[in-house]
Amino acid sequence: MIDIRLKTSSGIKKGTFTDMKTKHVFWGDCHAPSNRELEELSKATKIAVHDLREYVDPKERPKLIDLEDYSVIVLAAPHKD
DSSP: OEEEEEEETTEEEEOOTGGGGSSSEEEEEESSOOHHHHHHHHHHHOOOHHHHHHHHOTTOOOEEEEOSSOEEEEOOOOOOO
16 A cells, blocks of 8 residues: 655645655555555656665664665564554
8 A cells, every 4th residue: 555645735645656746745555565556656766676676674773865866764563454
């Protein structure tokens, strides 16, 4: 699942993959995304699918990556099923 939030002049609102192509600042919360969702996210952000797979790997350690075009925050948080 990928939950997208946009920062707009009127506040934070729920977004879509299409909204990610705009100039808005956005946050994509990825929790066990499907291959199709990763491909859509890759198309919308121009981030390579193999990089996205690395970022969402459950074994990936928490980290912050600040690149030229985007930043990635990998978090590990406990949750109750």
